[in-house]
Amino acid sequence: MLIKELTEVPGIAGREGQVRELIKEQLKGQDLALSGDAMGNFYARWEGGQTPLLMLASHMDEVGFMVMGYDNSGLIKFAPVGGIDLRVVPGKKVYLGDEKTPGVIGVKPIHMQKKAEQNRPFSRQDLLIDIGASSENEARKKVNIGDQITFSTTTEFISERVMKGKAFDDRAGCAAIIEILKSRPPVKLCGAFTVQEEVGLRGAGVAASNVGPALALVLEGTTASDVPESPPHRYSTTMGEGPALTIMDRSFLANQKLNQRVMELAEREGIKYQLRRTSIGGTDSGPIHLREEGIPTIGLSLPCRYIHSPASLLNMDDLQNMIDLVKTILQDIAEGGFPIGTTY
Amino acid sequence: MEQLIKKLTEAYGPSGREEQIREVIREEISDLADEIRVDYLGNLIALKKGTASGKKKPIMLAAHMDEIGLMITHIEEKGFLRFTGVGGIAPSRLTGARMILPSGRKGLIYHEPLKDSSKLTLEKMYLDIGVETEEEAREFVTIGDIAVADEPFIVLGNRFLAKALDDRIGCAILILVLQQMEKTSRDLYFVFTSQEEVGLRGARTSAFGIDPGLGLAVDVTMAGDTPEVKKMDVKLGAGAAIKVKDSSLITSPLIRDKMIEIAENEKIPYQLEVLPRGGTDAGGISLTREGVLAGCVSIPCRYVHSPGEMVDRRDVEGAVKLLEKMLQQDLEFPG
Numbered sequence: 001m002l003i004k005e006l007t008e009v010p011g012i013a014g015r016e017g018q019v020r021e022l023i024k025e026q027l028k029g030q031d032l033a034l035s036g037d038a039m040g041n042f043y044a045r046w047e048g049g050q051t052p053l054l055m056l057a058s059h060m061d062e063v064g065f066m067v068m069g070y071d072n073s074g075l076i077k078f079a080p081v082g083g084i085d086l087r088v089v090p091g092k093k094v095y096l097g098d099e100k101t102p103g104v105i106g107v108k109p110i111h112m113q114k115k116a117e118q119n120r121p122f123s124r125q126d127l128l129i130d131i132g133a134s135s136e137n138e139a140r141k142k143v144n145i146g147d148q149i150t151f152s153t154t155t156e157f158i159s160e161r162v163m164k165g166k167a168f169d170d171r172a173g174c175a176a177i178i179e180i181l182k183s184r185p186p187v188k189l190c191g192a193f194t195v196q197e198e199v200g201l202r203g204a205g206v207a208a209s210n211v212g213p214a215l216a217l218v219l220e221g222t223t224a225s226d227v228p229e230s231p232p233h234r235y236s237t238t239m240g241e242g243p244a245l246t247i248m249d250r251s252f253l254a255n256q257k258l259n260q261r262v263m264e265l266a267e268r269e270g271i272k273y274q275l276r277r278t279s280i281g282g283t284d285s286g287p288i289h290l291r292e293e294g295i296p297t298i299g300l301s302l303p304c305r306y307i308h309s310p311a312s313l314l315n316m317d318d319l320q321n322m323i324d325l326v327k328t329i330l331q332d333i334a335e336g337g338f339p340i341g342t343t344y
Numbered sequence: 345m346e347q348l349i350k351k352l353t354e355a356y357g358p359s360g361r362e363e364q365i366r367e368v369i370r371e372e373i374s375d376l377a378d379e380i381r382v383d384y385l386g387n388l389i390a391l392k393k394g395t396a397s398g399k400k401k402p403i404m405l406a407a408h409m410d411e412i413g414l415m416i417t418h419i420e421e422k423g424f425l426r427f428t429g430v431g432g433i434a435p436s437r438l439t440g441a442r443m444i445l446p447s448g449r450k451g452l453i454y455h456e457p458l459k460d461s462s463k464l465t466l467e468k469m470y471l472d473i474g475v476e477t478e479e480e481a482r483e484f485v486t487i488g489d490i491a492v493a494d495e496p497f498i499v500l501g502n503r504f505l506a507k508a509l510d511d512r513i514g515c516a517i518l519i520l521v522l523q524q525m526e527k528t529s530r531d532l533y534f535v536f537t538s539q540e541e542v543g544l545r546g547a548r549t550s551a552f553g554i555d556p557g558l559g560l561a562v563d564v565t566m567a568g569d570t571p572e573v574k575k576m577d578v579k580l581g582a583g584a585a586i587k588v589k590d591s592s593l594i595t596s597p598l599i600r601d602k603m604i605e606i607a608e609n610e611k612i613p614y615q616l617e618v619l620p621r622g623g624t625d626a627g628g629i630s631l632t633r634e635g636v637l638a639g640c641v642s643i644p645c646r647y648v649h650s651p652g653e654m655v656d657r658r659d660v661e662g663a664v665k666l667l668e669k670m671l672q673q674d675l676e677f678p679g
Contacts, residue, residue, distance in 0.1 A: 152565055247488040248415055248430065253360035253542055256488070275487050277417045279428040294384035294549035344385030344538060 002026065002178065003155065003163065003319070004175070006171040010095055010150040012064035012081045013199040016040050018098060019060040023193055026178050027148050032191075041207045044181055044191040049334050051187040052214030056180060056326070057204055058173030059197035059220075062166065063308050065149035067096060068215030070140060074133035076103065079124070079147055082198030088122040088309045094129060097147040101129040151310040156322070161316050164240075168304045168314040169221030170197065176219050176323050185327060186334040197284055201251065205287030208295055215258075215296045215340050217326060218285040221314075222301035223274060237303035240315045243322035246299030248279045251286020257342045258298050262325070265332055267271070272317075273323045276301055296340060300325065345660070346504075348372070349516045350497040353460035353506035356446065358413030358490040359430050359539045362386050364486060369536050374381045376522045377534070382611045386538040387550040392522065394530045401557030402531035403671065404636075405521070406547050406562065406625040407514030408540030411507065412649055413490040414453075416470065419482065423475035425451070428466060431541030435464045437650040439546065444494040449473050451491070463593055493651035502581060502657050509653040511540065513643050513660060514562035521671070529674045530557075537625055544592065544628030551632040558677055559601070559638040559671075560630030562663065564645035565590075566616050566656065576619075578644045580656040583613030584663035587640035590619035592627020598677065599639035606669050612662050617642050637677055641666060 011019035020042045024034060033045040042060070049330040063082030070076060074098065081087070106128055110118065130151065133139035155165030177191040190211045195203035208216065224239040237244040245262055247254050266273040276299075289297035300322055305313040332338045345541050353374075366388050370380065377390035388409065394402075412431030419425055441453045451473035455464055471491060471625030475481045493507040504513075518534050525532065532636030533554050538546035540563075551559060565585055578585050585602045607614040619642075630638035641663050646654040 016348055237527065248428070249358075252529055252544075253430070253539060253545075256361070259488075277418075277487060279430075290385075292549070293553040296384060343382050343384050344362065 002179055002280055003172060004174045006175055007165040007167045009156045010098065010100065010148055011062055012148040012150060013061040013196040015148040016060040016195050019174070020193065023060070023174060023178065027181060030182055037206065037210055038207050039203050040192040040195040041203045042211070043211065046181055046185070046189045048184055049188060051333050052340060053188045053190060053212065054098045054330070054333065055192050055208070055211045055213035055216040056177045057192040057194055057216055057218045057288060059170045059194045059203065059284060060174060061198050062150065062169065062199050063169070064151070067143055067145050067147040067149060067198055069135045069145060070302050071128065072136055074135045074139040075128035075130055076139060076143060077104065077211060080328045083308055085309065086124060086127065087125050090122050090127060091157060092310045093152040094149050095152050096129065096131060096143045096149050101131055101142050102152065103284055106130040126196040143343060153311050163314050164311050165314070166310060166312065168302065168312050171221035171309050172221055172302050172314055172319055176319060176326065179323050180326055183327060185330040186293040187330045189330070195218045199284055201284055201287045202283035205291050208288040208291040212292070213295060216288045217329065218283055218288065218297060218299045219322065219326070220221045220299065220301040221304045221307060223307050224280065224303035224305045236278035237274055237276055237301065239313065240317060241302045241303070242318055243302055243325055244274045244276035246276045246283070246285065247299060248278065249281050249283060252297070252299060253288060254299060255296060255342065255344055257339050258296060260293035261338055262298060262329060266325055267311065269324070269328050271328065272321050273325060278336055296342065345516070345520065346499055346568050348519060349504060349506070349513065352512035352515050353497045353508045354428055355407055356444070356492055357411055358492050359410040359542045361446070361490055362409045362538045364451055366536065369519070372519050373522055373534070378441060383550055383553055385546045385549045386545045388536040389474060389550055389554070390522065392525060392532040392534065394528050394532065396529040397531050400530050400655070402533055402554060403555050404535055404551060404556035404559045404629065405518055405667070406535045406537050406559060406561045406629060407518045408511045408537040408546065408625060409515060410538055410541050411492055411510070413492040414543050416485055416487055416489045416491065419478045419485065419487070421478050423473070423481040425471040425473060425481065425485060427471060427491065432649055433466065434649065435466050435469060438469060441651040442494045443471055443486050443491040445473070445491050446489050447484045450494055450537045463575050488571035495651050502616050503654050504652050504657065505652055507651050507653065509655050510564040510648050511647055513564060513655055517562050517663050517667065521667045524668060525671065528671055531673040532671065540625055544623060544625055547625035547628035548632055551629040555633060556629070556636055558675065559636050560667070561624045561626035561629065561638070561640040562667070563640060563642055564653070565619050565642035566648055567644040567646045578615055578617050580646060580654070581658050582644070584659050584666055585615045585642040585644055586628065587617045587642050590622050590624065590627070591635060592623025593630055593633065593638060593640065595639045596637050599637060601668065602675065603639060603641070603666065606673070608618070609667055610665065610669050612666050614662065614666065640669040
């Protein structure tokens with residue numbers, strides 16, 4: 001299953017190689033022009049119609065950690081890459097390096113913690129990764145400084161439609177683009193699989209300049225805060241209610257005329273969608289829409305519960321609805337209905 | 345001048361929703377410019393052609409049209425509206441403010457009861473538009489609508505009090521300069537930018553399109569002349585401020601010194617501005633393409649980002665004069 005393969009591959013920011021290879025494999029033999037750039041962004045061009053060039057963008061990188069050093073006993077020092085809540089990682093199983101050396105984020109057992117320690121969350125200083133090495137020398141042979149560290153989560157269904165896994169943010173977006181490209185849409189299209197989103201939206205702007213599209217659609221994973229302790233007015237999205245259309249985030253204010261058309265199309269086709277009702281977070285939409293003289297951009301996100309943690313949840317109906325909605329938008333562009341030339 | 349500032353400040357136009365203010369400005373400048381266009385981000389770009397058009401890089405002047413606002417994120421069962429900030433919003437300045445929605449419906453901001461008022465956050469605040477149910481509220485508002493302050497422009501002696509003087513006062517100054525501008529050698533672009541309050545966004549894309557040799561922003565700055573306020577050597581009425589530094593820009597000494605020289609020679613009162621926090625379009629312009637020489641003329645402003653901002657007429661007049669003299673000098677600079 002594509003989403004399982006894509007999410008189980010390790011690929012933190014700056015270490016997207018294996019994700020890229022997997023995507024390349026998927027897109028071979030599909031009449032696509034495949035290419036890359038110096039940053040590691042990967043492009044798949046499709047000539048399916050006489051439309052202006054469109055771009056679909058999703059980022060390949062996930063949040064994780066990087067090996068920073070060793071201690072005398074062979075434990076691994078590490079640092080987060082991207083936004084991770086360190087309170088959720090103690091005791092988790094991880095893979096180190098591209099060869100996936102297994103390890104455990106070790107913590108002092110509860111028996112040995114002082115009262116004061118039990119009452120505060122672990123900090124970075126408390127946490128080391130144990131790869132079963134008995135000395136620094138032995139650890140050095142297995143793991144290099146700079147190696148990536150990812151959660152070892154297996155992707156699987158936990159109910160009929162809900163999957164558990166890591167890195168749905170944003171491999172789910174990558175999966176959507178792959179499916180859309182394979183469906184041979186009637187437009188001129190470039191699928192852009194970007195790098196280093198989680199450390200500051202770094203690849204996407206470069207990709208936008210390289211592609212130079214007339215319109216960009218950014219397919220993302222976002223927080224679903226329909227969870228306990230969150231009052232309804234602070235929900236950002238609700239899982240199962242369809243892809244969420246961005247109105248505003250830290251990096252991007254959506255164009256209302258483009259959003260309006262997206263909502264019309266979704267309603268016309270009976271595709272479930274929702275609005276992303278929060279302004280936190282940034283996405284690739286930010287740098288893309290500010291590139292050159294400005295690029296019309298639409299942001300669509302999949303609600304992911306427990307995002308940026310070892311195990312997040314994704315509703316597969318949301319993913320299917322996102323794919324259907326994007327296909328509908330592309331069809332509308334091919335038919336000339338979509339207001340591509342609009343301004344704010 | 346008062347009529348112009350009144351018209352500009354009272355118009356609706358938060359970040360990303362600049363259509364109304366853009367049309368107000370377009371009407372003011374339609375006979376003054378050689379070309380007018382709007383780019384994708386919604387910047388209003390007016391060209392005053394120079395005699396050496398095409399031979400030398402143009403000069404870009406920028407003032408932002410957008411104002412801060414509150415975006416509605418949720419409508420409660422009883423019709424109260426929850427919101428998030430568009431631009432830098434301090435919750436303490438909002439309680440009791442009257443706001444207006446794009447539909448024209450007005451309302452009042454208040455907050456949930458709080459034991460400790462220093463704990464006030466936007467999540468604890470709401471907009472009351474005088475309805476009783478969610479359904480009734482939906483007649484006047486949609487999720488994603490942006491409310492702005494609903495305050496009239498008034499004159500208090502030498503002072504102007506209004507909402508959105510940040511940066512409609514800059515827009516007024518650009519219009520006043522354009523009205524009096526004679527032909528220069530370089531092309532002059534007067535750009536009324538969009539989305540400044542959310543990250544200097546319009547300035548970047550418009551500067552990319554124009555590719556200027558020099559960018560000059562006109563924006564408000566903080567004033568350090570009210571009781572117990574943080575020390576800052578800028579006060580109302582002491583003249584336009586020549587920016588030395590803020591968090592988005594260190595002004596090129598070339599431009600800073602040129603501005604000082606012109607102000608001294610023309611006997612235009614001025615002050616030097618070092619703003620510890622905050623940025624302007626000049627910062628956005630300066631990092632475009634291979635880098636652009638940039639500077640900023642600032643108008644000292646009290647109570648920035650509150651529903652009532654205050655500036656001094658003399659500083660506004662001084663800024664107009666300083667910019668005029670500067671542009672008339674046919675500045676030479678690299679590029």
